[in-house]
Amino acid sequence: xxxxxTDQEKMRVSFDLDEVLFVSxxxxxxxxxxxxxxxxxxxxxxxxxxxxxIQTLQKMDYEVWVYTSSxxxxxxxxxxxxxxxxxxxxxxxxxxxxxxxxxDRKQILPQKVPSRYRISLHIDDESVICSLGRQxxxxxxxxxxxxxxxxxxxxxxxxxxxxxxxxxxx
Numbered sequence: 484x485x486x487x488x489t490d491q492e493k494m495r496v497s498f499d500l501d502e503v504l505f506v507s508x509x510x511x512x513x514x515x516x517x518x519x520x521x522x523x524x525x526x527x528x529x530x531x532x533x534x535x536x537i538q539t540l541q542k543m544d545y546e547v548w549v550y551t552s553s554x555x556x557x558x559x560x561x562x563x564x565x566x567x568x569x570x571x572x573x574x575x576x577x578x579x580x581x582x583x584x585x586x587d588r589k590q591i592l593p594q595k596v597p598s599r600y601r602i603s604l605h606i607d608d609e610s611v612i613c614s615l616g617r618q619x620x621x622x623x624x625x626x627x628x629x630x631x632x633x634x635x636x637x638x639x640x641x642x643x644x645x646x647x648x649x650x651x652x653x
Contacts, residue, residue: 493546494644495572495603496540496605497606498547499606503627504533506529512530513528513530535634539638540641545645546572548571548573548574548600550605556578557579575595575600580594583599604640604641622640624636
């Protein structure tokens, strides 16, 4: 984990992809479509404000990850977001999760366990994932509907958790 200026570990924030960062233009405000030929390769549309939010969080000294149950490749995700000027600090897709989290365990684990990657806040649209946070040691913020203030709400939630972590570590 990267260290910040005071040699503390950076807090990690992760985002689900489908219905969180990737949304339908019919139900959500979206970033402009990528230009040809990228719009033929990457058909997903980003929720309006996604690149700005991720870059802001990184400037605020957070690590920003993707944690998705989709099988999109790490390379595909990185290339798509690079087209919007975004570079993630880490990516966990379904393939990585099944290998590193589920492994050979007989007990079926949830499709996302962000705490396994020291992720403190996970943003997801599924209430079931968000409700498992307490049991599996991570905070969650549920996001699904169109919300013009979603970026501010995510930042506020991240800051609240970071303050709590910093208070508990002193």
